[in-house]
Amino acid sequence: MASVSSSSLPGPALQAARSAVQAALAEHPEANAAPVAKGNKDGADEDPLEPGEIQEVDMVAQAETIRTVFSDAKNFNVKHPLYSPWTLWFDSPATKGRNLPQTPSTAFPQTPLPQTPGAHAALGWMEDIKRVISFDSVEEFWGLYNNIVPPSQLPQKANYYLFKDGIIPAWEDEANKAGGKWSIQLPKDKNRSNVDKMWLYTMLAAIGETFDPYLTNPDTPAGTPSLVTGVIVSTRPQFYRLSIWTRLAPAGEEDPLRERIEAVGKHFKMAVLGYAEGQKLAGPLATEVEFLSHKDSEKKGKAAKKIVV
Ligand code: MGP
Numbered sequence: 001m002a003s004v005s006s007s008s009l010p011g012p013a014l015q016a017a018r019s020a021v022q023a024a025l026a027e028h029p030e031a032n033a034a035p036v037a038k039g040n041k042d043g044a045d046e047d048p049l050e051p052g053e054i055q056e057v058d059m060v061a062q063a064e065t066i067r068t069v070f071s072d073a074k075n076f077n078v079k080h081p082l083y084s085p086w087t088l089w090f091d092s093p094a095t096k097g098r099n100l101p102q103t104p105s106t107a108f109p110q111t112p113l114p115q116t117p118g119a120h121a122a123l124g125w126m127e128d129i130k131r132v133i134s135f136d137s138v139e140e141f142w143g144l145y146n147n148i149v150p151p152s153q154l155p156q157k158a159n160y161y162l163f164k165d166g167i168i169p170a171w172e173d174e175a176n177k178a179g180g181k182w183s184i185q186l187p188k189d190k191n192r193s194n195v196d197k198m199w200l201y202t203m204l205a206a207i208g209e210t211f212d213p214y215l216t217n218p219d220t221p222a223g224t225p226s227l228v229t230g231v232i233v234s235t236r237p238q239f240y241r242l243s244i245w246t247r248l249a250p251a252g253e254e255d256p257l258r259e260r261i262e263a264v265g266k267h268f269k270m271a272v273l274g275y276a277e278g279q280k281l282a283g284p285l286a287t288e289v290e291f292l293s294h295k296d297s298e299k300k301g302k303a304a305k306k307i308v309v
Helices: 011-027 059-065 120-126 138-145 195-207 257-272 294-299
Strands: 081-091 130-137 158-164 180-187 228-235 239-246 290-293
Touching (some): 158 195
Antiparallel strands (some): 180 290
Protein backbone atom coordinates (compact mmCIF):
# COMPACT_ATOMS: atom_id res chain seq x y z
CA MET A 1 0.00 0.00 0.00
CA ALA A 2 1.40 3.37 -0.97
CA SER A 3 1.74 6.15 1.58
CA VAL A 4 3.13 9.66 1.42
CA SER A 5 5.16 9.00 4.53
CA SER A 6 6.84 5.99 2.99
CA SER A 7 10.42 6.79 2.10
CA SER A 8 10.25 4.02 -0.52
CA LEU A 9 8.62 6.52 -2.88
CA PRO A 10 11.20 7.57 -5.44
CA GLY A 11 12.43 11.16 -5.61
CA PRO A 12 10.01 12.92 -7.94
CA ALA A 13 6.94 11.27 -6.43
CA LEU A 14 8.01 11.93 -2.88
CA GLN A 15 8.89 15.50 -3.72
CA ALA A 16 5.55 16.07 -5.42
CA ALA A 17 3.62 14.47 -2.58
CA ARG A 18 5.52 16.48 0.02
CA SER A 19 5.11 19.71 -1.82
CA ALA A 20 1.39 18.99 -2.09
CA VAL A 21 1.20 18.50 1.65
CA GLN A 22 3.45 21.43 2.53
CA ALA A 23 1.76 23.87 0.21
CA ALA A 24 -1.64 22.79 1.44
CA LEU A 25 -0.57 23.23 5.05
CA ALA A 26 0.94 26.63 4.35
CA GLU A 27 -2.35 27.79 2.88
CA HIS A 28 -4.52 26.11 5.49
CA PRO A 29 -2.57 26.02 8.75
CA GLU A 30 -5.80 25.35 10.61
CA ALA A 31 -5.88 21.88 9.04
CA ASN A 32 -2.97 20.85 11.23
CA ALA A 33 -4.38 22.18 14.48
CA ALA A 34 -7.36 20.84 16.32
CA PRO A 35 -9.46 23.52 17.97
CA VAL A 36 -9.01 23.54 21.74
CA ALA A 37 -11.16 25.83 23.81
CA LYS A 38 -9.98 27.34 27.05
CA GLY A 39 -9.78 24.58 29.66
CA ASN A 40 -12.61 22.60 28.09
CA LYS A 41 -12.45 20.49 24.97
CA ASP A 42 -16.12 20.96 24.15
CA GLY A 43 -15.95 24.68 24.43
CA ALA A 44 -19.13 24.68 26.56
CA ASP A 45 -19.69 27.06 29.51
CA GLU A 46 -16.60 29.05 28.67
CA ASP A 47 -15.62 32.19 30.55
CA PRO A 48 -15.06 34.87 27.97
CA LEU A 49 -11.43 36.03 27.87
CA GLU A 50 -10.67 39.21 29.78
CA PRO A 51 -8.90 41.93 27.79
CA GLY A 52 -5.18 41.04 27.79
CA GLU A 53 -5.85 37.51 29.11
CA ILE A 54 -4.00 34.83 27.22
CA GLN A 55 -5.86 31.80 25.88
CA GLU A 56 -4.75 28.65 27.66
CA VAL A 57 -4.07 25.77 25.32
CA ASP A 58 -4.04 22.25 26.60
CA MET A 59 -1.10 21.02 24.55
CA VAL A 60 -1.44 17.42 25.68
CA ALA A 61 -5.11 17.26 24.76
CA GLN A 62 -4.34 18.95 21.46
CA ALA A 63 -1.59 16.50 20.58
CA GLU A 64 -3.84 13.62 21.53
CA THR A 65 -6.63 14.87 19.26
CA ILE A 66 -4.59 15.21 16.09
CA ARG A 67 -4.21 12.05 14.11
CA THR A 68 -2.74 12.64 10.67
CA VAL A 69 -2.45 9.94 8.04
CA PHE A 70 1.24 9.84 8.92
CA SER A 71 0.59 8.88 12.55
CA ASP A 72 -2.48 6.69 12.03
CA ALA A 73 -3.08 5.45 8.51
CA LYS A 74 -6.58 4.16 9.31
CA ASN A 75 -8.08 6.45 11.94
CA PHE A 76 -6.67 9.85 10.98
CA ASN A 77 -8.92 12.83 11.70
CA VAL A 78 -7.01 15.63 9.99
CA LYS A 79 -6.90 15.94 6.22
CA HIS A 80 -4.39 17.90 4.16
CA PRO A 81 -6.16 19.91 1.49
CA LEU A 82 -4.75 20.07 -2.03
CA TYR A 83 -4.33 23.35 -3.95
CA SER A 84 -7.48 22.48 -5.88
CA PRO A 85 -10.06 19.71 -6.04
CA TRP A 86 -9.66 17.10 -8.80
CA THR A 87 -12.00 14.67 -10.52
CA LEU A 88 -11.10 11.25 -11.90
CA TRP A 89 -12.89 10.14 -15.08
CA PHE A 90 -12.68 6.79 -16.80
CA ASP A 91 -13.67 5.11 -20.03
CA SER A 92 -13.11 1.68 -21.46
CA PRO A 93 -14.91 -0.56 -23.95
CA ALA A 94 -17.05 -1.69 -20.97
CA THR A 95 -18.36 1.81 -20.27
CA LYS A 96 -19.48 2.43 -23.84
CA GLY A 97 -23.22 2.81 -24.13
CA ARG A 98 -23.60 2.33 -20.36
CA ASN A 99 -24.96 5.76 -19.63
CA LEU A 100 -28.58 5.25 -20.60
CA PRO A 101 -30.85 5.74 -17.59
CA GLN A 102 -32.32 2.25 -18.02
CA THR A 103 -28.89 0.62 -18.01
CA PRO A 104 -28.54 -1.45 -14.82
CA SER A 105 -25.01 -0.22 -14.18
CA THR A 106 -24.20 0.33 -10.54
CA ALA A 107 -20.48 0.64 -11.17
CA PHE A 108 -21.04 3.78 -13.21
CA PRO A 109 -24.36 5.31 -12.23
CA GLN A 110 -25.63 8.04 -14.50
CA THR A 111 -24.26 11.38 -13.37
CA PRO A 112 -25.15 14.50 -15.28
CA LEU A 113 -22.20 16.21 -16.93
CA PRO A 114 -21.16 19.27 -14.93
CA GLN A 115 -22.30 22.42 -16.68
CA THR A 116 -18.81 23.69 -17.34
CA PRO A 117 -18.32 26.19 -20.15
CA GLY A 118 -18.01 24.18 -23.37
CA ALA A 119 -19.52 21.03 -21.86
CA HIS A 120 -22.52 21.11 -24.19
CA ALA A 121 -20.36 20.99 -27.33
CA ALA A 122 -18.55 17.94 -25.93
CA LEU A 123 -21.70 15.93 -25.17
CA GLY A 124 -21.01 13.30 -27.85
CA TRP A 125 -17.38 12.82 -26.82
CA MET A 126 -18.26 12.69 -23.12
CA GLU A 127 -21.03 10.11 -23.58
CA ASP A 128 -18.86 7.12 -22.65
CA ILE A 129 -16.59 8.87 -20.17
CA LYS A 130 -17.71 8.24 -16.59
CA ARG A 131 -17.02 10.45 -13.62
CA VAL A 132 -15.48 8.22 -10.92
CA ILE A 133 -14.91 10.53 -7.95
CA SER A 134 -13.79 14.01 -6.88
CA PHE A 135 -11.34 14.63 -4.06
CA ASP A 136 -9.60 17.60 -2.49
CA SER A 137 -7.17 16.19 0.05
CA VAL A 138 -3.97 14.17 0.04
CA GLU A 139 -5.65 11.45 2.08
CA GLU A 140 -8.60 11.07 -0.29
CA PHE A 141 -6.16 10.87 -3.21
CA TRP A 142 -4.34 7.92 -1.59
CA GLY A 143 -7.65 6.32 -0.65
CA LEU A 144 -8.67 6.50 -4.30
CA TYR A 145 -5.27 5.42 -5.62
CA ASN A 146 -5.23 2.37 -3.36
CA ASN A 147 -8.62 1.24 -4.55
CA ILE A 148 -8.55 1.54 -8.31
CA VAL A 149 -7.19 -0.77 -10.95
CA PRO A 150 -3.72 0.35 -12.07
CA PRO A 151 -3.15 1.15 -15.77
CA SER A 152 -1.15 -2.07 -16.30
CA GLN A 153 -4.29 -4.06 -15.40
CA LEU A 154 -6.75 -2.07 -17.49
CA PRO A 155 -8.29 -3.51 -20.64
CA GLN A 156 -7.18 -2.24 -24.03
CA LYS A 157 -8.62 1.09 -25.13
CA ALA A 158 -9.20 2.40 -21.63
CA ASN A 159 -8.35 5.85 -20.27
CA TYR A 160 -8.08 7.48 -16.86
CA TYR A 161 -8.53 11.24 -16.98
CA LEU A 162 -7.57 13.20 -13.84
CA PHE A 163 -8.79 16.77 -14.33
CA LYS A 164 -9.17 19.82 -12.17
CA ASP A 165 -12.66 19.99 -10.78
CA GLY A 166 -14.87 22.04 -13.09
CA ILE A 167 -12.93 21.11 -16.23
CA ILE A 168 -14.10 18.15 -18.29
CA PRO A 169 -11.61 16.04 -20.26
CA ALA A 170 -12.61 17.43 -23.64
CA TRP A 171 -11.02 19.82 -26.14
CA GLU A 172 -14.31 21.71 -26.14
CA ASP A 173 -14.10 22.76 -22.47
CA GLU A 174 -13.39 26.48 -22.19
CA ALA A 175 -10.23 25.74 -20.17
CA ASN A 176 -8.86 23.37 -22.82
CA LYS A 177 -9.96 24.77 -26.13
CA ALA A 178 -6.97 27.09 -26.62
CA GLY A 179 -4.58 24.50 -25.20
CA GLY A 180 -2.72 21.37 -26.13
CA LYS A 181 -1.04 18.34 -24.67
CA TRP A 182 2.37 16.95 -23.87
CA SER A 183 2.35 13.22 -24.48
CA ILE A 184 4.57 10.22 -24.67
CA GLN A 185 3.74 6.86 -26.17
CA LEU A 186 5.43 3.81 -24.61
CA PRO A 187 5.41 0.30 -26.10
CA LYS A 188 3.46 -2.05 -23.83
CA ASP A 189 5.88 -4.95 -23.82
CA LYS A 190 8.77 -2.88 -22.45
CA ASN A 191 6.75 -0.70 -20.07
CA ARG A 192 4.22 -2.99 -18.42
CA SER A 193 6.19 -2.86 -15.17
CA ASN A 194 6.84 0.92 -15.33
CA VAL A 195 3.55 2.35 -16.39
CA ASP A 196 1.83 2.26 -12.99
CA LYS A 197 4.64 4.23 -11.34
CA MET A 198 4.82 6.64 -14.25
CA TRP A 199 1.09 7.31 -13.93
CA LEU A 200 1.37 7.71 -10.14
CA TYR A 201 4.20 10.25 -10.46
CA THR A 202 2.29 12.07 -13.19
CA MET A 203 -0.76 12.36 -10.93
CA LEU A 204 1.37 13.48 -7.97
CA ALA A 205 3.04 16.17 -10.05
CA ALA A 206 -0.41 17.34 -11.19
CA ILE A 207 -2.06 17.50 -7.76
CA GLY A 208 1.16 18.86 -6.20
CA GLU A 209 1.24 21.57 -8.91
CA THR A 210 4.91 20.95 -9.71
CA PHE A 211 4.48 20.81 -13.51
CA ASP A 212 4.47 24.54 -14.15
CA PRO A 213 7.69 26.06 -12.72
CA TYR A 214 6.48 29.53 -13.77
CA LEU A 215 4.17 29.46 -10.74
CA THR A 216 7.12 29.42 -8.32
CA ASN A 217 8.89 32.32 -10.04
CA PRO A 218 8.86 35.30 -7.62
CA ASP A 219 7.85 37.66 -10.46
CA THR A 220 4.74 35.66 -11.33
CA PRO A 221 1.60 37.60 -10.31
CA ALA A 222 -0.27 35.98 -7.43
CA GLY A 223 -3.32 34.00 -8.52
CA THR A 224 -1.88 33.06 -11.94
CA PRO A 225 -3.57 29.76 -12.80
CA SER A 226 -1.43 26.71 -13.54
CA LEU A 227 -1.11 25.80 -17.21
CA VAL A 228 -2.08 22.22 -16.41
CA THR A 229 -5.78 21.30 -16.64
CA GLY A 230 -5.47 17.54 -16.41
CA VAL A 231 -3.47 14.36 -16.99
CA ILE A 232 -4.44 11.19 -18.85
CA VAL A 233 -3.21 7.63 -19.12
CA SER A 234 -4.42 5.62 -22.09
CA THR A 235 -4.04 1.91 -22.81
CA ARG A 236 -4.03 0.83 -26.43
CA PRO A 237 -3.44 -2.65 -27.86
CA GLN A 238 0.31 -2.13 -28.27
CA PHE A 239 1.22 0.92 -26.24
CA TYR A 240 0.47 3.18 -23.29
CA ARG A 241 0.16 6.93 -23.61
CA LEU A 242 0.62 9.51 -20.85
CA SER A 243 -0.59 13.05 -21.53
CA ILE A 244 -0.53 16.39 -19.75
CA TRP A 245 -3.17 18.84 -20.97
CA THR A 246 -2.42 22.54 -20.87
CA ARG A 247 -4.70 25.59 -20.92
CA LEU A 248 -2.74 27.33 -23.65
CA ALA A 249 -0.58 26.41 -26.63
CA PRO A 250 2.14 28.61 -28.11
CA ALA A 251 1.22 30.23 -31.42
CA GLY A 252 4.70 29.82 -32.94
CA GLU A 253 8.42 29.73 -32.25
CA GLU A 254 8.50 33.38 -31.17
CA ASP A 255 5.56 33.15 -28.76
CA PRO A 256 6.89 33.89 -25.25
CA LEU A 257 4.54 31.19 -23.94
CA ARG A 258 6.72 28.59 -25.62
CA GLU A 259 9.34 28.69 -22.88
CA ARG A 260 6.75 28.09 -20.17
CA ILE A 261 5.17 25.23 -22.15
CA GLU A 262 8.57 23.67 -22.78
CA ALA A 263 9.35 23.86 -19.06
CA VAL A 264 6.26 21.73 -18.41
CA GLY A 265 7.43 19.17 -21.00
CA LYS A 266 10.95 19.06 -19.57
CA HIS A 267 9.67 18.62 -16.04
CA PHE A 268 7.46 15.77 -17.29
CA LYS A 269 10.29 14.06 -19.17
CA MET A 270 13.05 14.39 -16.60
CA ALA A 271 11.66 14.93 -13.08
CA VAL A 272 8.49 12.86 -13.44
CA LEU A 273 9.36 10.10 -15.92
CA GLY A 274 13.05 9.98 -15.01
CA TYR A 275 14.59 10.31 -18.50
CA ALA A 276 17.77 12.28 -19.09
CA GLU A 277 17.81 15.62 -20.89
CA GLY A 278 18.44 14.99 -24.59
CA GLN A 279 17.66 11.25 -24.25
CA LYS A 280 16.13 9.94 -27.47
CA LEU A 281 12.98 7.95 -26.79
CA ALA A 282 11.31 7.45 -30.18
CA GLY A 283 11.35 3.97 -31.67
CA PRO A 284 8.92 1.29 -32.77
CA LEU A 285 5.60 2.24 -31.10
CA ALA A 286 7.43 4.83 -28.93
CA THR A 287 7.43 8.60 -29.29
CA GLU A 288 9.48 11.41 -27.86
CA VAL A 289 7.85 13.62 -25.22
CA GLU A 290 6.03 15.89 -27.65
CA PHE A 291 3.55 18.74 -27.61
CA LEU A 292 0.62 19.22 -29.95
CA SER A 293 -2.10 21.84 -29.73
CA HIS A 294 -5.65 20.47 -29.52
CA LYS A 295 -6.47 22.35 -32.71
CA ASP A 296 -3.74 20.36 -34.47
CA SER A 297 -4.92 17.10 -32.85
CA GLU A 298 -8.38 17.74 -34.28
CA LYS A 299 -6.92 18.10 -37.78
CA LYS A 300 -5.84 14.41 -37.66
CA GLY A 301 -3.06 13.45 -40.04
CA LYS A 302 -2.58 16.91 -41.52
CA ALA A 303 0.96 18.21 -41.03
CA ALA A 304 1.16 19.63 -37.53
CA LYS A 305 4.03 21.34 -35.78
CA LYS A 306 5.09 19.36 -32.74
CA ILE A 307 7.42 20.62 -30.03
CA VAL A 308 9.79 17.94 -28.74
CA VAL A 309 11.86 18.06 -25.54
P1 MGP B 1 -7.78 9.64 -28.68
O1 MGP B 1 -8.39 8.53 -27.94
O2 MGP B 1 -7.28 10.80 -27.91
O3 MGP B 1 -6.62 9.18 -29.66
O4 MGP B 1 -8.80 10.22 -29.72
P2 MGP B 1 -6.07 7.74 -30.10
O5 MGP B 1 -5.69 6.94 -28.94
O6 MGP B 1 -4.99 8.05 -31.07
O7 MGP B 1 -7.22 7.10 -30.88
P3 MGP B 1 -8.03 5.77 -30.57
O8 MGP B 1 -8.96 5.70 -31.74
O9 MGP B 1 -7.02 4.67 -30.50
O10 MGP B 1 -8.75 5.99 -29.28
C1 MGP B 1 -9.46 9.40 -30.65
C2 MGP B 1 -10.50 10.21 -31.34
O11 MGP B 1 -11.49 10.60 -30.40
C3 MGP B 1 -10.03 11.52 -31.95
O12 MGP B 1 -9.51 11.36 -33.22
C4 MGP B 1 -11.32 12.33 -31.95
O13 MGP B 1 -12.12 11.93 -33.03
C5 MGP B 1 -11.95 11.89 -30.67
N1 MGP B 1 -11.58 12.79 -29.56
C6 MGP B 1 -10.51 12.72 -28.77
N2 MGP B 1 -10.56 13.71 -27.86
C7 MGP B 1 -9.57 13.94 -26.81
C8 MGP B 1 -11.68 14.45 -28.10
C9 MGP B 1 -12.25 15.60 -27.47
O14 MGP B 1 -11.75 16.16 -26.50
N3 MGP B 1 -13.42 16.04 -28.00
C10 MGP B 1 -14.00 15.43 -29.08
N4 MGP B 1 -15.11 15.93 -29.57
N5 MGP B 1 -13.47 14.35 -29.67
C11 MGP B 1 -12.33 13.86 -29.19
